[in-house]
Amino acid sequence: MSAWAEQSYILLPRFLSAAECTTYRSICDSVYAQWLRANPPGHTTNIAYLTDEHYFAENQSDLIALLNLIGGRRVTGPLEQIAGEPVRFHNTQYFVEQVSDESPYLGAGPWHRDTQFEAPDLAEERARMAGMQSAHFRVAFEDDDHLEIVPGSGSRWDTDEELALRRPPNTDVWARTPETTSSAMPGARRIALKAGDAVMFDAWSIHRGRYHATPVRRTLDVIYSWGPFPDWTVPTQSCFGNASLFAALSPDAKTFFERFVKCYADRW
Numbered sequence: 001m002s003a004w005a006e007q008s009y010i011l012l013p014r015f016l017s018a019a020e021c022t023t024y025r026s027i028c029d030s031v032y033a034q035w036l037r038a039n040p041p042g043h044t045t046n047i048a049y050l051t052d053e054h055y056f057a058e059n060q061s062d063l064i065a066l067l068n069l070i071g072g073r074r075v076t077g078p079l080e081q082i083a084g085e086p087v088r089f090h091n092t093q094y095f096v097e098q099v100s101d102e103s104p105y106l107g108a109g110p111w112h113r114d115t116q117f118e119a120p121d122l123a124e125e126r127a128r129m130a131g132m133q134s135a136h137f138r139v140a141f142e143d144d145d146h147l148e149i150v151p152g153s154g155s156r157w158d159t160d161e162e163l164a165l166r167r168p169p170n171t172d173v174w175a176r177t178p179e180t181t182s183s184a185m186p187g188a189r190r191i192a193l194k195a196g197d198a199v200m201f202d203a204w205s206i207h208r209g210r211y212h213a214t215p216v217r218r219t220l221d222v223i224y225s226w227g228p229f230p231d232w233t234v235p236t237q238s239c240f241g242n243a244s245l246f247a248a249l250s251p252d253a254k255t256f257f258e259r260f261v262k263c264y265a266d267r268w
């Protein structure tokens with residue numbers, strides 16, 4: 001069995017230098033600051049769609065730097081070793097600390113597989129796991145040990161004990177309940193990243209986050225996919241309505257995002 005199938009995650013220690021962390025953090029923080037101006041403060045665990053062009057109206061070079069990271073071989077190379085084929089872009093998330101510690105269940109997020117959202121039916125979810133494959137590639141700009149994962153769960157269905165916590169009967173797929181936030185998930189492992197460390201983890205694995213006001217959390221998380229095209233999740237077009245962006249990208253990122261547009265153009 002491969003390390004990926006066995007663990008459902010692979011660590012890449014010291015993936016970014018301290019200087020690179022500062023650069024990419026400042027790009028992501030600028031997006032977050034703009035998001036905060038447009039959205040009421042609340043218990044947001046992360047913001048998504050960081051590559052949307054309106055965030056970069058005054059500094060397109062920051063968008064290009066972000067896209068070059070996301071679509072560069074440094075990131076897609078390790079992912080393609082897992083996938084055994086070219087991977088596709090899906091989305092970005094930026095995980096941030098909470099505005100306060102008032103969230104329920106001491107900040108524990110619900111155990112989930114990313115396949116479960118919009119799939120109330122277990123058989124449907126199980127079928128999804130066998131189709132398109134997906135991984136998160138995340139890099140921490142500050143030390144971050146908030147992700148927990150059940151090693152190996154990405155390559156198999158739940159045990160009865162896991163299912164009782166992850167998908168208790170008559171419970172919404174997003175709900176935080178005593179079961180879905182329980183710390184009793186068998187075998188769960190906390191992934192401790194130092195600033196600059198990266199981790200790739202299986203989006204179909206059983207995992208969850210923990211959400212606190214301190215310490216500061218600034219972790220960029222990019223979602224990729226491979227294998228068959230699903231009909232249940234289509235990434236947004238994001239900044240790629242603007243074809244002139246391609247000319248500014250690195251050769252690797254250009255090839256990567258041209259493939260992205262080609263894959264999804266007829267679904268947008």
Ligand SMILES: O=C(O)CCC(=O)C(=O)O
Pocket residue numbers: 045093095109114136146147148207208209210221
């Ligand atoms: O690190 C976290 O907060 C958990 C992230 C997560 O569950 C997800 O992106 O699906």
